[in-house]
Amino acid sequence: MLDVLAIATRNLLRYRRRTLLTLLLIVIGMVAVLLFIAVSGSFKSMMVGQITDSVLGHVQVHRKGYVASIDSLPLNLNMRPNMLAKLEETLDGNPAIAAWSPRIKFGGMYSNFAETTSIRINGIDPAREAATVPLLPGRLAEGDKKAALVERGQIVIPQLLARGMKSQIGDTVVIVATNKDGSVNGKTFVVRGILEPISGPGGRDGYIHIEDARELLRMTEEQVSEIVVRLKDFSKIDKTGAQLKAAVEGLTNKEGKPMLEVHDWTQLSPFANIAKMIDLMTLFIKIVLVSIVLVSVMNVMIMAVFERIREIGTIAAIGTPPSRILSLFLAEGLMLGVVGTLAGIVISLAAIWGINLRQPTFDFGQQKDLIMAPTIAACDVLTIAVLVLVVAVIASLQPAWKASRMDPIGALRHV
Amino acid sequence: MSLVSATSLTKTYRVGDIDVPAIKGVDFAIESSSFVAFVGPSGSGKSTLLNMIGCLDHPTSGTLKLLDTDIATLDRKAAAKFRGEHIGFVFQDFNLIPVLTVFENVEYPLRMVQKWPTEKRREQVMRLLEAVGMTDQADKRPDQISGGQKQRVAVARALVSNPKLVLADEPTANLDHDTAHRILELMKKMRDEFKTTFVFSTHDPKIMNEAEVTFTLEDGILRNGGHHA
Numbered sequence: 001m002l003d004v005l006a007i008a009t010r011n012l013l014r015y016r017r018r019t020l021l022t023l024l025l026i027v028i029g030m031v032a033v034l035l036f037i038a039v040s041g042s043f044k045s046m047m048v049g050q051i052t053d054s055v056l057g058h059v060q061v062h063r064k065g066y067v068a069s070i071d072s073l074p075l076n077l078n079m080r081p082n083m084l085a086k087l088e089e090t091l092d093g094n095p096a097i098a099a100w101s102p103r104i105k106f107g108g109m110y111s112n113f114a115e116t117t118s119i120r121i122n123g124i125d126p127a128r129e130a131a132t133v134p135l136l137p138g139r140l141a142e143g144d145k146k147a148a149l150v151e152r153g154q155i156v157i158p159q160l161l162a163r164g165m166k167s168q169i170g171d172t173v174v175i176v177a178t179n180k181d182g183s184v185n186g187k188t189f190v191v192r193g194i195l196e197p198i199s200g201p202g203g204r205d206g207y208i209h210i211e212d213a214r215e216l217l218r219m220t221e222e223q224v225s226e227i228v229v230r231l232k233d234f235s236k237i238d239k240t241g242a243q244l245k246a247a248v249e250g251l252t253n254k255e256g257k258p259m260l261e262v263h264d265w266t267q268l269s270p271f272a273n274i275a276k277m278i279d280l281m282t283l284f285i286k287i288v289l290v291s292i293v294l295v296s297v298m299n300v301m302i303m304a305v306f307e308r309i310r311e312i313g314t315i316a317a318i319g320t321p322p323s324r325i326l327s328l329f330l331a332e333g334l335m336l337g338v339v340g341t342l343a344g345i346v347i348s349l350a351a352i353w354g355i356n357l358r359q360p361t362f363d364f365g366q367q368k369d370l371i372m373a374p375t376i377a378a379c380d381v382l383t384i385a386v387l388v389l390v391v392a393v394i395a396s397l398q399p400a401w402k403a404s405r406m407d408p409i410g411a412l413r414h415v
Numbered sequence: 416m417s418l419v420s421a422t423s424l425t426k427t428y429r430v431g432d433i434d435v436p437a438i439k440g441v442d443f444a445i446e447s448s449s450f451v452a453f454v455g456p457s458g459s460g461k462s463t464l465l466n467m468i469g470c471l472d473h474p475t476s477g478t479l480k481l482l483d484t485d486i487a488t489l490d491r492k493a494a495a496k497f498r499g500e501h502i503g504f505v506f507q508d509f510n511l512i513p514v515l516t517v518f519e520n521v522e523y524p525l526r527m528v529q530k531w532p533t534e535k536r537r538e539q540v541m542r543l544l545e546a547v548g549m550t551d552q553a554d555k556r557p558d559q560i561s562g563g564q565k566q567r568v569a570v571a572r573a574l575v576s577n578p579k580l581v582l583a584d585e586p587t588a589n590l591d592h593d594t595a596h597r598i599l600e601l602m603k604k605m606r607d608e609f610k611t612t613f614v615f616s617t618h619d620p621k622i623m624n625e626a627e628v629t630f631t632l633e634d635g636i637l638r639n640g641g642h643h644a
Contacts, residue, residue, distance in 0.1 A: 003526050010514040314510040317471060318572070319499020319528040322492065408471050412506070 004324070008331035011304065022300045023340045026388065029292040030344025031351065033384055036285050038352050038374035040278045046370070047199070047271055054135035055202040056265045057101070057228035059241050061087060061248055064261050066225070067268070070201075073105050073120065075180035078223035083259050086251045087227060094247065096240040098232045099131035102224040104213040108177035110157070110206070112165050119161060120205045121175065123213020126150050132230045142169055143193025149207060154192035156207040162194045169193065175208070179217040187216045199364060201269060237264055289384070290391050293340075297333050297395035304332060305399040312403050313411025326404035333396025337389040344388070345381055352376060416483065417444035418579060418612050419468055424477035426463050426635075437463040439635040440477065445614060445628070447579070450606055452626030453616045459632040461616035462584050468614065469502055469582045470494040482579060499528040503573030503611070505583035505602075509565040511557040511572075518544065518553040521571045529576055543571040546608060547601060563594035567601060574605055581605075583615035587622050599625040 012019045052058055062070075066077040079087070084102075091100050104123035109116050126148040130137060137145050141159055150156055155175065157167060167173060169191055176186040189208060197204050214222070231240050245262040253259050266272035305312070316325060352374050361369040426438040438460045445451050453461045466472040467479055470486050471494075479487050482501060489497055498504075503524075511520045522540045525531040531539065544550045547567040552560055560568070566586060573581045583602070587595030599622065606613050617623050631638040 007514075007527070014514050310508075310510065311512060314504075314506065314512070315523070315527070316495065317469070317498065317504050317506075318524050319495050319497075319502075321495050321499075321528075324527055409466055412510070 001327075004327050004331045005335065008328060008335050011308075011328075012332055012335055015304075018300060018303070019336070022296045022336055023343065025292055025296040026336065026340025026392075027344045027347060029289040030341060030384065030388060031348045033285050033289045034344065034348035034376060034381065035351055035374070037282055037380050037384075038348070038376040039355075039372065040282060041376065041380070042374045043372070044275050044278050046373075047364070048265070048275065050135060050198050051203075051269050051271055052133075052234070052265050054133050054139055054198060055205075056268055057132050058231045058234055058237055059229040059244060059262060059264050060268060061091075061227040061229065061260055061262050062225070064258055067261065067263055073107050073225070075106060075217065075225075078104070078180075078225050079227070079260070081222050083251070084222065084224060087248065087260060090247050090251065091227070091229065094244060096231055096233070096236070096243065097229055099128065099230045101125060101128035101132035101228045102210065103129075103226050103228060104210055104217070104219075104223065105205075105225040106177055106213065106217060108175045108216075110161065110165065111174040111176065112167055112171065113174070115165055116176075117161065117165060119157070119175070120202075121155075121177075121213070122202070122205050122207050123210040124150070124207055125210050129207075129228075132228050139196045139198065140193045141196045150192055150209050152209045152212055153189060154209070155189035156193040156195055157191055158195050158204040158206060159197055160204060161206070162191075167191050167194075175216060177216050179219070183218060185216055185218055187212065199271060286384070286387065290387065293337070293388050293391045294395045297336055297392045298399065300336070301329060301333055301396045301399035305329065305403045308403075309406065309411045309414040312406050313408045313414065316406060316408040317412060322404040325406075326400045329400030329403050330393055330396050333392045333400070334389065337392025340392075341385045341388045345385065348376075348381075417480075418447045418449075418482065419443075419445040419614075420478075420480045421468075422478045424464075424467070424479055425475045426460075426467060426472070427475045437635055438467075438474075441632075441635075441637045443630055443637060445612060447612055448606060448610045449612055450603055450625075450627040451612070451614045452623050452629045453614070453632055454618065454623040454626075454629055455632035456618055458634075459618075460635040461618070461632055463635075464632065465582050465584050465614065465616050468580075469504065470498050499524065499576070501579050503576065503578040503581040505566070505569045505573045505581060505586045505615070507585040507588045509557070509562070509569045509589075511565055511568055513557050516554050516556055517549055517560065517568050520557065520568055521575050524572065524576045539575055540571075543575050546574075546605065547571045562590055563597065566590060566594075566598050570598070570601060570605060574609055574611060577609070578611060580612045580614065583613065585617055586615055587617065587619065592621060595619070595622055596625070 063077045063079045063083065066074065069077060091097055102125060107118060107120055110119040129149060137149055155173065171191045172188055173191060174186050174188050176184060178184050231237060241264045248260050248262045249258045251259055312325060355372060355374050360372045362372055364370055421441060421443050424438055424441050425436065428435045428437055453464055455461055467474050468481065470489055474487050478485060486497065512523065515523065518540055521543055522536055525536045525539060544553055547570055549564060549567050549571065552564060557565055587598055590598060602613050605611065623629055
């Protein structure tokens with residue numbers, strides 16, 4: 001085998017310029033794919049991390065039918081105390097769950113005594129919320145990030161609302177809301193913090209203490225709109241999410257019908273579709289890479305066979321077995337793949353390192369100055385490398401087969 | 416027993432709808448360690464005959480035996496194996512592999528066909544290069560040596576695996592007369608040294624006289640049964 005590889009290398013070096021051009025194409029393809037995977041993958045991970053760790057959590061539990069009407073934040077579809085008691089028992093007994101947090105979600109009017117605007121509010125238990133969506137305090141653009149997110153009588157408002165209403169930390173504001181019975185109530189709050197917006201549902205919500213929410217909505221019992229759940233291992237969300245779904249949706253009412261429904265973040269955030277698009281684009285760019293390698297290697301190997309017909313005739317005449325002739329040409333394709341892959345990996349890793357060194361920033365929606373920090377998993381590099389090598393060998397197969405089946409007499413007569 | 420024997424050997428090519436006979440029922444025998452020439456004008460069937468003896472082509476009819484093997488029955492793979500083990504080739508255009516050095520060209524059959532161990536391979540190649548007087552050119556590429564030197568290397572390559580038979584199709588056609596004479600002298604010397612049978616084809620009257628046994632072909636028919644010089 002080493003003999004075959006050594007001769008294949010010599011043959012590739014025979015036409016240096018052509019070999020270099022083919023290698024260049026493979027390297028460009030490799031670098032494009034690996035950089036795209038690194039940049040898009042890290043962007044996706046960052047966005048998914050932000051969405052799940054600062055707003056949505058990994059999984060959410062609602063009363064049956066709530067998510068279908070979620071845009072109107074229906075207070076009449078809040079979970080009742082009897083449901084909550086059963087649910088709490090189920091969640092606390094599940095070893096896959098790291099934390100969970102109850103929320104009361106409602107729409108209200110925000111007034112600074114001069115102007116009024118609408119606001120979506122989450123009533124939260126600050127300690128549970130911090131444990132369930134740990135990046136939420138980090139979104140505070142103004143206000144103490146280390147203290148509890150909200151105490152009784154405090155409100156955290158989104159940055160866009162703060163700018164529009166010219167609200168500042170320490171301002172007193174009024175929240176007016178209608179409860180499920182249509183009764184209107186108002187309550188004053190002190191602005192305790194201003195939150196940076198993020199993309200997706202809940203990314204521009206305000207936060208108050210859950211007890212204030214109950215008071216404002218004149219709730220006579222402990223109702224909640226949703227339970228946000230954080231899993232211990234996000235990578236196992238499909239498996240543990242499904243187990244949780246089965247357990248929670250197994251909780252039934254007196255009629256034996258499920259009371260609750262479970263959704264993971266992909267069912268709640270439109271960014272899941274962007275993530276799918278990124279995956280699809282990654283697939284397409286891989287197909288482009290396969291095409292580049294296939295066409296360039298096949299082209300160079302067809303030329304190699306055509307230009308060396310007499311040589312093939314000679315080695316066949318002196319007794320080289322057809323399988324050895326086949327392996328000689330396959331080895332040339334493989335060598336192109338190996339060298340192109342290695343160079344592609346080295347250049348890609350260097351480019352990723354360079355990008356991380358420069359830390360370029362970008363904007364995404366209302367989110368400004370996000371740092372691009374591309375990373376790539378070893379398994380992704382390995383997958384692409386194997387793909388290129390396999391395609392390079394496949395591309396060489398037809399020309400190599402043709403060479404191995406060549407009639408020595410015809411080949412020796414070739415001019 | 417003859418090294419090569421042919422009985423009622425024919426070869427007909429099909430060109431479109433027409434059968435073109437190239438060899439028309441020839442009989443001959445070649446003894447071991449002989450120095451044989453097939454001579455005749457272009458198109459007389461010399462190359463066709465050598466190709467059949469060299470297991471590169473199959474006869475249309477008749478029998479052709481080499482080392483008591485009916486080589487007409489060998490399939491593609493078996494024919495390649497048989498050639499690698501028993502036959503050496505010298506070509507008109509030398510046909511050295513341009514990316515390999517002189518040493519590596521001679522080494523090629525041992526390395527890629529017969530897989531000799533490295534040290535044994537090296538000894539054998541150096542022995543052959545010494546025999547053809549090319550030791551000092553061992554590291555050169557084919558494009559760095561003359562035509563005569565290339566043919567010496569080709570002779571060394573043909574002999575390196577100790578074949579019983581070396582076939583040379585017009586081995587001197589691309590060489591000047593003096594060089595051609597020296598190559599034939601070298602081939603004779605190799606025959607004496609290695610006891611290998613040399614069979615070559617030529618249409619050059621000055622060269623054909625170098626052979627010890629001459630078969631004259633005309634239009635696919637043998638005009639003599641092996642004329643001894």
